[in-house]
Amino acid sequence: MQDYDLFVIGAGSGGVRCARIAAQNGARVGIAERRHWGGTCVNLGCVPKKLMVYAAETGRMIEDAPAFGWDVQRPSSFDWYGFLAAKDREIERLNGIYVSMLEKAGIDLYTGDARLLDANTLEIGPSVLAPEAPVQRIRAKKIVLATGSTPVRLDIPGAELAITSDELFHLPERPQKVAIIGSGYIGVEFAGILAGMGSQVDLFYRQPLPLRGFDEEVRAHLKELIDLHGITQHPGTTPVRLEDIGGGKAVRLVMDDGESYEVDAVIMATGRRAAVDSLGLEAVGVTMEKGHVVAGIDGKTNIPSIYAIGDIRDQYNLTPTAIAEGHMLAEQLFNPQGRTWSFETLPKAVFFSSPVGVVGLSEEEAAKDHDLVIYTSQFTPMRQTLPKRAGKVLMKLVVDRHSDVVLGAHMVGPDAPEIIQMLAIAVTAKLTKKQLDQTVALHPSTAEEFVTMRSPTRMVDRH
Ligand SMILES: Cc1cc2nc3c(=O)[nH]c(=O)nc-3n(C[C@H](O)[C@H](O)[C@H](O)COP(=O)(O)OP(=O)(O)OC[C@H]3O[C@@H](n4cnc5c(N)ncnc54)[C@H](O)[C@@H]3O)c2cc1C
Numbered sequence: 001m002q003d004y005d006l007f008v009i010g011a012g013s014g015g016v017r018c019a020r021i022a023a024q025n026g027a028r029v030g031i032a033e034r035r036h037w038g039g040t041c042v043n044l045g046c047v048p049k050k051l052m053v054y055a056a057e058t059g060r061m062i063e064d065a066p067a068f069g070w071d072v073q074r075p076s077s078f079d080w081y082g083f084l085a086a087k088d089r090e091i092e093r094l095n096g097i098y099v100s101m102l103e104k105a106g107i108d109l110y111t112g113d114a115r116l117l118d119a120n121t122l123e124i125g126p127s128v129l130a131p132e133a134p135v136q137r138i139r140a141k142k143i144v145l146a147t148g149s150t151p152v153r154l155d156i157p158g159a160e161l162a163i164t165s166d167e168l169f170h171l172p173e174r175p176q177k178v179a180i181i182g183s184g185y186i187g188v189e190f191a192g193i194l195a196g197m198g199s200q201v202d203l204f205y206r207q208p209l210p211l212r213g214f215d216e217e218v219r220a221h222l223k224e225l226i227d228l229h230g231i232t233q234h235p236g237t238t239p240v241r242l243e244d245i246g247g248g249k250a251v252r253l254v255m256d257d258g259e260s261y262e263v264d265a266v267i268m269a270t271g272r273r274a275a276v277d278s279l280g281l282e283a284v285g286v287t288m289e290k291g292h293v294v295a296g297i298d299g300k301t302n303i304p305s306i307y308a309i310g311d312i313r314d315q316y317n318l319t320p321t322a323i324a325e326g327h328m329l330a331e332q333l334f335n336p337q338g339r340t341w342s343f344e345t346l347p348k349a350v351f352f353s354s355p356v357g358v359v360g361l362s363e364e365e366a367a368k369d370h371d372l373v374i375y376t377s378q379f380t381p382m383r384q385t386l387p388k389r390a391g392k393v394l395m396k397l398v399v400d401r402h403s404d405v406v407l408g409a410h411m412v413g414p415d416a417p418e419i420i421q422m423l424a425i426a427v428t429a430k431l432t433k434k435q436l437d438q439t440v441a442l443h444p445s446t447a448e449e450f451v452t453m454r455s456p457t458r459m460v461d462r463h
């Protein structure tokens, strides 16, 4: 039986960082992974999704090329199979990088399904990635649960006929007619990707606007952009059941308003839940709530030797936050440095076309505690002028009226994630609107609008 200072279950964004920082600080570390090295982000999340966004955007750029003088034909078809193969080769390369990075750090790697036997013992058995793996027992002073999350399907008849983002990344063919249920991150992003590749997309969601939880003006602006991309939106609707109408190749989606839709694929983009099923948490007495492990930002659970980081805690559910949680935990345990991240000003992006980028508070959140000055600007970006591509950029600053501190910055438009990542530094540093105004513009750019918004759009008193 091996003995470790720290054993990490799950080699995703959080687990890998936690293991590496612990090992760098002299701890004897082991890590187990059952499915794919690098976790969701690398294999079934951020990375393949962003490659798909690039694929869809490339088609749109080719469409625009004649307006900039290029003698090119409109793209006629998208080679889904060829693209997926190229994407898989890139992911395989990244898997290899993760394995060698962990090995170089002196960490012992275990391929298999891990489960707890008690607060300091775990067992690793066969899994999809290692069906023949022998069962091994491990002892560790500290155990980190970093098993992430998996997609949730709605509990309705025929739900098994739908696919989730997991399956979408490996479909043998691109569905021509797609229904997407849910307009959170995944629903909106895949609507943009599939529409960009030529699919007919219907987007179904319960609320009047997509992207619940984001700034209302951002949501309304995004709704218009989704229309402009030819995606048919069905707000205020809920699915009732799915029926097989073509031997698993065609599905009928029946909605609560009585309408039904026949499509090649229904994608359920209806949230994710913590991956805890086979971990043996109940036997060890780890406290759970609504299906996720209860742990603070410091990773501490109710069991002193057991920690939890990333999606399994169901708080931020993003890659950079899982990485930050893993990093902070390893340092807290093996070399307290006091490094922290400002989670209140977490930048977020939704990679639609055009993408959304936000940091800090929405107008609605800020108005709970602050009197506000709101600055907004809408304009056609220069790149869209010659091709006459419709769709405006929205930029918005939420400013505290008394301190002048910028509480939130929001953008929907080309390069919004890149621009907002940089503006996140200013919002995290609590810079004022005056300091943004002192910054000289970089012209011609889209980002310059954030330092040239002179006149307030409106005043909002705290509610
Ligand atoms: C389609 C999609 C797109 C996304 N896009 C973005 C994005 O653009 N930006 C962003 O910031 N976030 C994005 N996310 C979210 C991001 O991927 C997650 O928040 C992040 O991966 C969470 O990291 P984690 O370390 O908690 O878990 P994960 O990365 O999920 O890693 C957990 C690992 O644990 C393994 N595991 C589970 N159980 C066991 C077990 N019993 N034994 C051994 N191993 C086990 C799993 O196989 C997995 O590899 C996206 C997610 C999805 C689904």
Ligand SMILES: NC(=O)c1ccc[n+]([C@@H]2O[C@H](COP(=O)([O-])OP(=O)(O)OC[C@H]3O[C@@H](n4cnc5c(N)ncnc54)[C@H](O)[C@@H]3O)[C@@H](O)[C@H]2O)c1
Binding pocket: 154, 181, 182, 183, 184, 185, 186, 187, 189, 205, 206, 211, 212, 238, 239, 269, 270, 271, 272, 316, 317, 318, 348, 349, 350, 351
């Ligand atoms: N760009 C990014 O950073 C990125 C991209 C993808 C995913 N993610 C992460 O992954 C998480 C999961 O993404 P997601 O889009 O699946 O979840 P989400 O929580 O963002 O959206 C879920 C959607 O499903 C709908 N829904 C939930 N229950 C429903 C029901 N019973 N009936 C009808 N609709 C229902 C919700 O209203 C919402 O529209 C995100 O919260 C995010 O943290 C991040």
